[in-house]
Amino acid sequence: MKVTFPHMGNAYIALKAVMEDLGVEVLLPPPCTKRTLELGTKYAPELACLPLKINIGNYIESLEKGARVIVMAGGCGPCRFGYYAEVQREILRDLGYDFEMIVLERPQGNIRDFIHKLTLLTGGRNIFQVLKALKNATQVAVEADNLDRVSWYMRPREKIRGTVNAIMKRFHENIKEARGSRQIMDTIRRYMDEMRDIEHYSGKDVLKVGIVGEIYTVIEPFVNLRIEEKLGSMGVEVDKSVTVSHWVIYNMFKEALHLYNKKDIKLASSPYLRHFVGGHGQESIAHTVMYNDRGYDGVIHLLPFTCMPEIVAQSILPSVSRDSNIPVMTLVLDEMTGEAGYLTRLEAFTDLISRRKEMRNERILSWD
Secondary structure, three states: OEEEOOOOOOHHHHHHHHHHHOOOEEOOOOOOOHHHHHHHHHHOOOOOOHHHHHHHHHHHHHHHOOOOEEEEEOOOOOOHHHHHHHHHHHHHHHOOOOOEEEEEOOOOOOHHHHHHHHHHHHOOOOHHHHHHHHHHHHHHHHHHHHHHHHHHHHOOOEOOOOHHHHHHHHHHHHOOOOOHHHHHHHHHHHHHHHHHOOOEOOOOOOEEEEEEEOHHHHHOOOOOOOHHHHHHHOOEEEEEOOOHHHHHHHHHHHHHOOOOOOHHHHHHHOOOOOOOOOOOHHHHHHHHHHHHHOOOOEEEEEEEOOOHHHHHHHHHHHHHHHHHOOOEEEEEEOOOOOHHHHHHHHHHHHHHHHHHHHHHHHHHHHHO
16 A cells, blocks of 8 residues: 655655654655646646645656555645645546545544544554654654754855755655655754755855745745745845744644644734734744844745735735835745746845845944
């Protein structure tokens, strides 16, 4: 029984770890490509979210390679993510594919159904084995995200241009060969050591940009056209407001156990948005405020076309930008997004915040 799942940044590393620890045969979907997008665009509803379309492409490419079980996360409104699994199942059935889809949702009073789905997936493993595998996979997600953070720091400071990109490319190629959480952790740590040994300008003053928005467009490099690499090559250090490990720890586990009240998010967003609007809409507002408080030079807001929670955030962010005096640029992504125009906007934004920083430093020097 070959099990597959959609791509979303480093999520495939953690999913691979937990399933292999439980003895499940994993079929990794091929990395997202133009063909993936074309397949999804061809068969998904025209006005569906970009993530749904790419998920469809992921599934088709995996089913073509022999996958028989699809694992998909579930959710609830007002974001349309909660409907993804049902829509995707019907599309694939209409195309004639033979498969089973298991939708894993955060338990909300029905723990028996959640355990039953895990049992179906893991071939009857007991709950203690499942919990241990989930714990190990969570640590894998944390370490994989830490490797990304080091790459974000090193990329604008590396002495030899392209070193970080080459290391990260080899990492993602080699991680596929690792089996289970132990080998995966060893691989991550090996590349972390290599990343930290890069020759770099430790004292270099670089621009810092926070990236906020809908989780899929923030995390999946194919969708955001590898924004951290492009900005890094322009001398910009990035930070992302949401990562795979953060989503797993806080949105999946802590919220399920009522241990995450989002007090920091509610406090930061309260002057502008006091209510949950679905997805990460409220978080986009809050993290923009937080990035300003941390002294960042600018914020980039990413969202897929027609994403309702982020459209709400997009309408509020100009007020946040004005009140906080921090530049904010919104990039809407869909299957028609062109790389040339995208790059031009990133370059223009980088020039803007660079000039603002120079003028601010000049004022400080004149006061001294």
